[in-house]
Amino acid sequence: MSGLTVRDLRVVFDGFVAVDGVDLEVPAGDVRFVIGPNGAGKTTLIDAITGLVRATGSVTFDDHALLGRKVHRIARLGVGRTFQTAAVFEELTVLQNLDIAAGWSRHPLSLLRARGQVPSSVAEALTTVGLSAVRDELAGTLAHGQKQWLEIGMLLVQDAKLLLLDEPVAGMSQSERDATGDLLGRLAADRTVLVIEHDMDFLRRFARTVTVMHAGKVLSEGTVAEVQADPRVQEVYLGHAPSASEVA
Template identity: 65%
Template sequence: MNSHALTCTGITVDFDGFRAVDGVDLTLDRGEVHFLIGPNGAGKTTLVDAVTGLAKYSGSVVKDGVELRGRKVHHIARRGIGRTFQTATVFEQLTVAQNLDIAAGAGRSPWSLLRRRKALPDQVVAVMEQIGLAGHAQTPAGILAHGQKQWLEIGMLLVGDADVLLLDEPIAGMGHEERDTTGRLLHAIAETRAVAVVEHDMDFMRAFASRVTVLHAGRVLAAGSVDEVANDPRVQEVYLGAANEQETIDAATA
């Protein structure tokens, strides 16, 4: 049975008179991969920034009964909310194992985090297996393939005990096989956590979304199952309009 892991109510974000997010309500449930989709400028990433403390907002964000509005970024992270960015942020000079060990080691000294230890914590070993990097424990993160860096960043959230994961375009730049592997990984993670994915790729959304929220001009345009959202005339109009606009731009610059 799903339980609300995160509840956002009336989230509104203004930038110098421009309203980027306008009264958004959103719930994230454990056991689901919840996709946030919408045209460029719809407010998807800004909404994630608000939830994680990177953007000021009005409204309410509640996790497990605790109000998070006004808390600092590191306090929100300690409450179990983790996010990734469009470009993976890993320590490229350190190995896969060291990256995960650092993410798991809040409270330990810098020396104990960076030194090569005889044995890794069981949690780190388990997550390396889960994200498919068990064979790359001693590989510097900087030479990993693009998709592997994304999996490593997700793994760093997992060893840090995040149970609400907000992932910003996690398959950007991936090939077909990497995309499928990522989708299966997200579903495995969501068995015990809440996973939200900001995404533009509709094929990926159709294949792996449990639930979908569509944002347009900072507001929720539609929400529901993949079929409900795909068959919503308002969604079709927004995406058709975006596609026609892009075709016009392409024609003008050809």
């Protein structure tokens, strides 16, 4: 499996350039964090990759060109994304949510009946995201973090190989953030993961590489240490060039 390649990506809304010539290379197996101030173009970037907004340039994943395709066709090529608010069916159980995502149910009433055997891909997803013990609970009763994990599980049963996660730990407790960070590492064993995030502590603990965006452009890229040491990044986040005490 090859990774994600973005070249000269541009998104313009009524004359406003939201994403301005972004180049991005995320190799298979990476856990890439994309950070930046509000309005930097982070979410618009993944909206463009997944076909939710029109863009120019080129985006390829696993040697498939994505730009210009319909959203559902991009998903069928193994590209999955989550949103800042988990998109799950709260009135259905965890298992039923995964069944819907997997597309096995041929009739809506079958979702309401007990399943004699759980498909292997669903069972594997339940284990991966840590929800096996609550598989028969209504999704609406889950804790905030569990809803986010369920949404990721719904992508796994669709065999998504590129996961685009939009602020996955927003609103989570510390234990939920830790569990999510561990989950990202497991997902990257055979997938490519791109995370939009604002939580700097979470980034320092779990990012493998970091891309910093500012005003629609890529400002800096590298390891966590390299990005933190970049004076341009420090100036964007501090509002001025770093002093000797701030660098220390």
